Amino acid sequence: MQYISTRGDRSPKHFCDILLEGLAPDGGLYLPEHYPQVDDATLSRWRSVYQHQGYAELAFEVLSLYIDDIPAADLKALCRKTYTAEVFGSPEIVPLRPLENGIWLEALSNGPTLAFKDMAMQLLGNLFEYELARRGEELNILGATSGDTGSAAEYAMRGKRGVRVFMTSPQGRMSPFQQAQMFSLMDDNIFNIAVDGVFDDCQDMVKAVSNDLDFKRRYKIGTVNSINWARLLAQVVYYFAGYFQATKTQAPTLGAGASSLPPEGAVSPWGGAAAQHNTEKVSFTVPSGNFGNVCAGHVARMMGLPIARLVVATNENDVLDEFFKTGVYRVRSSADTHETSSPSMDISKASNFERFVFDLLGRDGARTKALFGDALARVGFFDLEAHPAFSRAASHYGFDSGKSTHADRLATIKDLYVRHGMMIDTHTADGVKVAREHVQAGVPMIVLETALPIKFAATIVEATGREPDRPARFNGIEALPKRVVAMSADAQAIKTFIASHCS
Numbered sequence: 001m002q003y004i005s006t007r008g009d010r011s012p013k014h015f016c017d018i019l020l021e022g023l024a025p026d027g028g029l030y031l032p033e034h035y036p037q038v039d040d041a042t043l044s045r046w047r048s049v050y051q052h053q054g055y056a057e058l059a060f061e062v063l064s065l066y067i068d069d070i071p072a073a074d075l076k077a078l079c080r081k082t083y084t085a086e087v088f089g090s091p092e093i094v095p096l097r098p099l100e101n102g103i104w105l106e107a108l109s110n111g112p113t114l115a116f117k118d119m120a121m122q123l124l125g126n127l128f129e130y131e132l133a134r135r136g137e138e139l140n141i142l143g144a145t146s147g148d149t150g151s152a153a154e155y156a157m158r159g160k161r162g163v164r165v166f167m168t169s170p171q172g173r174m175s176p177f178q179q180a181q182m183f184s185l186m187d188d189n190i191f192n193i194a195v196d197g198v199f200d201d202c203q204d205m206v207k208a209v210s211n212d213l214d215f216k217r218r219y220k221i222g223t224v225n226s227i228n229w230a231r232l233l234a235q236v237v238y239y240f241a242g243y244f245q246a247t248k249t250q251a252p253t254l255g256a257g258a259s260s261l262p263p264e265g266a267v268s269p270w271g272g273a274a275a276q277h278n279t280e281k282v283s284f285t286v287p288s289g290n291f292g293n294v295c296a297g298h299v300a301r302m303m304g305l306p307i308a309r310l311v312v313a314t315n316e317n318d319v320l321d322e323f324f325k326t327g328v329y330r331v332r333s334s335a336d337t338h339e340t341s342s343p344s345m346d347i348s349k350a351s352n353f354e355r356f357v358f359d360l361l362g363r364d365g366a367r368t369k370a371l372f373g374d375a376l377a378r379v380g381f382f383d384l385e386a387h388p389a390f391s392r393a394a395s396h397y398g399f400d401s402g403k404s405t406h407a408d409r410l411a412t413i414k415d416l417y418v419r420h421g422m423m424i425d426t427h428t429a430d431g432v433k434v435a436r437e438h439v440q441a442g443v444p445m446i447v448l449e450t451a452l453p454i455k456f457a458a459t460i461v462e463a464t465g466r467e468p469d470r471p472a473r474f475n476g477i478e479a480l481p482k483r484v485v486a487m488s489a490d491a492q493a494i495k496t497f498i499a500s501h502c503s
């Protein structure tokens with residue numbers, strides 16, 4: 001499998017070449033030159049692999065279609081080392097639980113930092129360590145986070161040989177729990193940098209450094225932001241796992257609409273007549289910011305996973321909802337980026353969106369470059385409404401969208417707590433709110449649970465009057481000593497900082 005850039009550069013690259021890179025040299029994002037097709041028989045085999053051998057083996061099946069420069073035995077060992085019940089809290093790794101009326105929650109947030117980003121980042125940490133050792137090289141990871149990426153990256157990379165992490169975050173914008181998670185790490189290879197600005201200022205600093213090819217080469221700068229293809233690929237796996245769980249007991253012999261929800265904790269015989277043929281479709285609603293999570297769903301769907309709809313849920317920062325409703329992609333300025341109670345979705349431009357638009361435009365690299373490299377830089381928006389491709393976003397690629405506000409978030413969290421005694425986090429609440437508006441009879445709707453409520457406790461208390469549960473290992477972390485450096489939103493400042501810590 002070779003990888004190409006969304007902006008037209010077709011010089012062939014393999015997985016491990018792009019693993020340690022961020023943007024392609026032409027400023028585009030990497031995508032596989034084609035999406036491997038998963039036929040019905042393979043889907044059935046994967047269902048059985050997940051059921052009988054577990055998530056790590058399923059991950060190996062998916063990854064090995066895209067990675068041909070790591071020996072199979074090594075790749076399998078990396079998957080097994082990553083996806084364990086000890087690290088992710090259950091043998092299913094991403095257990096599905098019923099919520100209401102055809103809506104399910106897929107738990108992606110039981111890893112080390114309690115957000116879905118651990119799903120990809122834990123694998124990335126092991127891939128980086130493996131590849132750097134193989135090459136005898138070092139890597140300096142430069143990242144931007146609004147909270148969850150940074151902690152997931154730091155917990156994945158702490159103590160790893162050959163890797164340093166320089167993580168920028170917007171000063172004072174993360175929740176106290178998130179700040180404590182990151183800033184309490186004392187590992188020598190972890191550097192926290194609090195930037196005077198918003199998330200997009202941090203992301204711009206990272207991009208500016210990555211675009212300085214000399215500096216990038218000299219200091220071996222890599223990234224773990226969601227533009228990294230390996231992260232996106234790791235996320236593709238749980239769309240398959242979600243599908244297999246949602247369709248496992250819905251064989252036609254049970255009768256349509258029969259109570260097909262297994263009791264909590266039940267070990268049910270997976271499969272059945274319908275499962276043999278994977279005729280059922282499911283839909284996903286994905287709380288979205290940088291479009292990384294839902295882009296993995298797009299990849300799964302392109303591979304042939306029977307996904308009816310991919311519903312993009314945004315908060316008040318509705319760049320993506322606006323695009324799917326109108327065809328206009330209009331990035332916001334920092335000043336127009338709202339600070340919300342689902343802060344990990346507070347973005348003004350969605351850095352992975354270019355990947356989808358590249359596919360939408362029939363993989364026309366020149367056109368993609370004209371939109372993202374030119375129009376956005378010049379006028380801050382582009383409009384595809386009149387383009388014939390735009391209608392295919394829904395009809396051909398299954399995309400739909402919706403938006404949720406602070407009031408919606410509070411109402412949804414309170415409603416689920418009062419009626420079911422269940423607490424969900426603010427981002428997942430945006431997903432549930434939008435999923436309720438898009439659920440179709442007979443099609444399971446899976447909402448991706450992107451974080452646990454304890455990470456955003458203040459809003460949960462506002463909605464329910466109660467403090468969310470806290471896993472014991474996080475007791476008292478807010479009181480721990482903090483290790484963080486303050487910096488202005490200036491690419492030169494961070495270059496100087498990196499240079500001074502790399503000798």
Ligand SMILES: *Cc1c(COP(=O)(O)O)cnc(C)c1O
Nearest residue numbers: 148289290291292293344450451
């Ligand atoms: C990162 C994050 C999101 C947004 O995911 P994208 O891949 O950027 O679209 C949503 N919810 C939570 C809790 C997150 O950490």
